[in-house]
Amino acid sequence: MPNLKKLILIMLCVACGTAVGQTYTTKMRHCVTGSGVVLRWAPADYATWHIADTMGYTIKRYTILRSGEVLAPEEIQNPANILTAHVKVAPLAQWEPFANDKYVAIAAECLYGEVETSTAASTARAIYQQYRQQQQRFAFALYAADMSPKAAELSGLMYTDTCVNKNEKYLYHVFLANLPDTIRQDTAMDFVNPGIETPMANLPAPEARSGNLAVNLQWDITIMRDYYTAYIVERSDDGGATFQALSDENVVSITGDSPRSANMVYYTDSLPVNNVPFLYRIRGVDCFGRISQPSDSVEACAAPPLDMAPTIVNYNVIDNRNVELEWYFPDSLESSVFGFRVYSQSGPNQRLHKIFEGTDSRQRHFTDLMPGMTNYYKVSAYNSDVERLSPYVTYVGLIDSFPPAPPVALHGEIDTTGIATISWRANTESDLNGYRVYTSNLPNTEFALLSNSIIKDTVFYTSVNLNTLTRKVYYQVRAIDVRDNLSEPSETLVLTRPDTIPPASPVLRPITAVSGGFPKLVWVASNSSDVAAHAVMRKALADSAYTDVKTVPQGTISEWSDSTLTTTGIYVYQVVAVDESGNRSEPSEPQRFVFDFVEHIALTVKHDAGQVRLQWTPSVKNVANYVVFRATDDEPLKPYDNVGQCSYTDAQTTPGHKYRYAVKAVYTDGGESILSEIKAIK
Secondary structure (H helix, E strand, C coil), X not given: CHHHHHHHHHHHHHXXXXXXXXXXXXXXXXXXXXXXXXXXXXXXXXXXXXXXXXXXXXXXXXXXXXXXXXXXXXXXXXXXXXXEEEXXXXXXXXXXXXXXXXXXXXXXXXXXXXXXXXXXXXXXXXXXXXXXXHXXXXXXXXXXXXXXXXXXXXXXXXXXXXXXXXXXXXXXEEEECCCCCXXXXXXXXXXXXXXXXXXXXXXXXXXXXXXXXXXXXXXXXXXXXXXXXXXXXXXXXXXXXXXXXXXXXXXXXXXXXXXXXXXXXXXXXXXXXXXXXXXXXXXXXXXXXCECCCXXXXXXXXCCCCCCCCEEEEEEEECCCEEEEEEECXXXXXHHCCEEEEEEECCCCCCCEEEEECCCCCCCEEEECCCCCEEEEEEEEECCCCEEECCCCEEEECCCCCCCCCCCCCEEEECCCCEEEEECCCCCCCXXXXXXXXXXXXXXXXXXXXXXXXXXXXXXXXXXXXXCCCCEEEEEEEEEECCCCECCCCCCEEEECCCCCCCCCCEECCCEEXXXXXXXXXXXXXXXXXXXXXXXXXXXXXXXXXXXXEEEECCCCCEEECCCCCCCEEEEEEEEEEECCCCEXXXXXXXXEEECCCCCCXXXXXXXXXXXXXXXXXCCXXXXXXXXXXXXXXXXXXXXXXXXXXXXXXXXXXXXXXXXEEEEEEECCCCECCCCCCEEEC
């Protein structure tokens, strides 16, 4: 509703005013119940609270919508349609009947209690003490109003509008009453639909942690702080059949030092015994005094502190493949732990790795299905707060007769200097000692060991003889463990020795001209067996270096017409052979060619709505203009018109006559193209 938003914005600007000086601020919330709209507000600072103690507040209600339609501005501003109410702090006599409500008493003391005045001089310390006293009175007054709707009502911070219609929507203003126009204040505003009762937010179940003779509860109020000012903690000792509040006092949030604690509420339930389960849940209390539905319940019990670690008392090696561990832990401490964790390390000084985490406090056995050849074990007991690790390590070794897996993912190359680089993926065996690399010039013969020492890395470098007719070199890699168990060889890696010998040169025959004056090159291909392509090189006679202008794959053609020339002149061509390794032969003997550009312009002619439409291909050279020639019937061709574009429309034609047309390009250097083909049309 763009118009509604605009209207509310205008009213907000009018209500806030434009005066300068001290600014008084107020914040407001609302609650729609079956009996009407309850407004609840609070001053944002001591100055506003202090002046409101005397002036009170004014509430104005504007009807914005009725039956879904936005009212006209003049109807909204009509005083007859505006509800106005005034709220002030109640006289002290009206507080006395509710003296048993401690929050009413706190608010009354903050408002009517005597203020201590310092007899000391107006030193900085005295001013600070007075400021502290003001802030404390202000904070406790708002706290009491949040905890007790009656305290809020008597403090002039609550108003209930019972004269509402559910088919209307209202905009409420709350502001300090009777302030001079020269004093600025921010108007608290709230847009309310009295036809929808304000629901209460669902609460998350609390988290429970066991302590010695205590259960510690906590719950996150990151979202709930906008809904509830306090909480009720309930406990059940009969499995959830009944719940009782744990205290007459509601639990409130106390901001901690860390960002997390600022969004958490904590409560400790002291218990007479350990190991007895209870159910806990919470309810929220909002600033209107409403109590929410309970959260889901959570089970917890007090437990003695976890101050003892488990101890491994036995182990058993099964089929030289698995290791079964057994540990001791007192049954009396089972309620203190969530479960047990098992750690393993390959050496006494190596890093511990968690290989198991259990959630059964009665567990005393674990079988390691993937042990290494050497294993050092520790077991710990843990709960949400602490973990106790056994102080002693237990060594278990297996009889190692199993070789490592063959290395995989071999990759390599031989560079032009004869250095071969071979790499592979690292093996994952915990007892791996390294690798051995083998080579052969033939795939089906025995491979020779390249190095007597064990290779610790997964990259190996070796030199290769390039001056041989054997193009291929074969490699295999084996893994070896600490007990000298050697793996099967890897898959064979085949590397090709780099080709450093260039191919034989091709022979370029004399160059001839083709249509348009372009050169046609024909060559005798190189007779080397590994030729992959022939490259045509060209340069202008005055240039010093050649440029590759065409690459022709081997086995396709041995000729090429160079139609890329655009400038007349003398050009020199050579052809080189390129083999599979990129080696280039010596170039062929150079051949010269004089290029005299001859351009043919392709012309098309057709009738177009009683006119003759000419179009032709653009010139590849710089054109000054095109000359259009025309002949009527048997007359000779004569220049007819000059144009700058590649089209022309002849509107000066007469039915019954035959017309012939041609076009010629005139270049900026003064040259001319040959006349296009003559086209006739009737």
